Amino acid sequence: MNQASDNRGRVTLRGIRKSFGSFEALKGVDLDIEAVEFFALLGPSGSGKTTTLRVLAGLETPDEGVMTLDDADVTYAQPGERDVAMVFQNYALYPHMTLEANIGFPLKMDGVPKDQIPGLVREAAAKVKIDHLLHRRPGQLSGGQQQRCALARAIVRQPRLFLLDEPLSNLDAQLRLETRVELKKLQRSLDVTTVYVTHDQEEAMTIADRMAVFLDGNIAQVGTPEEVFNTPRNVDVAAFIGSPPMNILKGHLDGTKVSIGDYAFNLPAAVARSPGEVVVGIRPSHIAIAQEGLPASLYLSENLGESMLLNFDVGDQLVKVRLPEVCRFADNETVRLKFDPGHVHLFDPQSGTRID
């Protein structure tokens, strides 16, 4: 039983490749995760985030590349040799054991003296508030309680690295919000490097210190949630992050002047780029309805309760606009959209990379 210290659980991945048959799941992943960091791996299905987590756990051996854990090469180390703990998406509790035996199992396998196990189990169970259920079996518990049991089993031996594979995806919406907060609290109190896989960007944004956005077997961007949200590195990240994601439009740039069709506006600062085509990105909440602007006709309005999400037809594509208050529009009503120039993102039409 090692005490958690501030410098445990530093991970680096260098050039990790992994294929399953002809499917290339990871196409050369480089990643640095700092000690005690809450790090999210975010991406759509099949983007490689879970494979990366399994490589970290030692459940998959990469075809190429190197993984280090606290400066030691663990690329080919067995899962049990890495001192990592994992919470599986379906919890993977041992159904024939009581909760006490489930949580105590890693201690038993680790050779912890028998008389110390009950105390440590009780302590871990208390941290996730299931210490009153220890005599029950997993089949007698609700999904939320099973999830807590899986958490307790993972934290009981204070691992170097704590891996979570979509741990909230089997919970209902209400419980997911509560557990999200508790997870973050728990991670802070434990001081353990935590890697969290999710396809839910809201989850990643709220919970993580930093995150990596996975797209198609590659890491598209690494940064704090604010960095990724406010300065997406390319069009793909911009189109993935945000709910709903950024509007992507074709435009033209000349100095500070950006034009989309007949509508033009000036950026607050000049961009170092010769005049030409650009891709314009703008979030739905940074568009207003005004007297002057881009002509658009209403396709569908969605009432979100606290706000309004409007879908407009602009030429041949949909532009989403989020208004802070609920207001009524008639179908096919024509309005003008005004972009907030301070929040416009520009991307290169060929490479898709960000233009600053």
Place this chain on the structure above:
Amino acid sequence: MTSRASTKYTRNAIWFVAGGLLLFVWVIPLIWAVIVSLKSESEVLAYPPSIFFEPTLQNYRDALFGGVSILPSLGTSMIVSTATTVLTIVIAVPAAYAFARLNLRGKKWLGFYTLATQMVPPVGLVIPYFLILNKVGWLDSYQGMVTVYLTFSLPFAIWLLVSYMEDIPWEMEEAAFLDKANRFQTLWYVILPQVRGGIAVTVIFIFLNAWNEFLFAVQLGGNTVRPVTVAMYNFVSVEQTLWAKLSAAALVAMVPMIIIGIAAQKQIVKGLTVGAVKGGGRR
């Protein structure tokens, strides 16, 4: 509401009657054997058969403690069946685990080979087995009989257990590996308790098959190894068949199987009711 309830009632009644009929057909020989075993030999052959008679336990006394007692043979059957079952489980459990989980080279072919041994009709194997056992001097020996029984109990047990083990989610095992368990510990603490039901089923099948086996027992056994299935033939001779004693012996020979069946039933039910992983595992 009422009509739906009455339809349900009618349907239940039909099922009940059909089930009862099936059960009756199945249980008739058993009842007949019980009745015959309680009659005297002369009453058994009386025509027309008597329905009312004075029951006697003399046949059981003769079958168990008489001149041609089946007791030693019951002991032999118990030794052969138990040894076959224990050895089968000890070998088949790790083999089934390997088939279910490990990426072995040629696993598919090995699996087919194991299964193919089941396709040979037993009667075609009697003479080769006789010659082999004769050569190694194992005719009429316990080790010879058990080895022969293993040749057909093992493939069967392996294939039965593989299906049970494949039903356990991979994550369960991966969780155990991350919890620092090695493969053996994973098998022992995580997999085996969950396939308890499957093992119970396998034990019953293997024991039952070994206990009931006649063809190999009569050809490869002898005076040393004479299982109860062979010994019962002491009551059948050219001059006469002692039906009452034969029935008594047959019923006594069934007792261990019934006991094992009842004992294992609890385990089977237990094995089928565990399960915690959503969307997987045996519930």
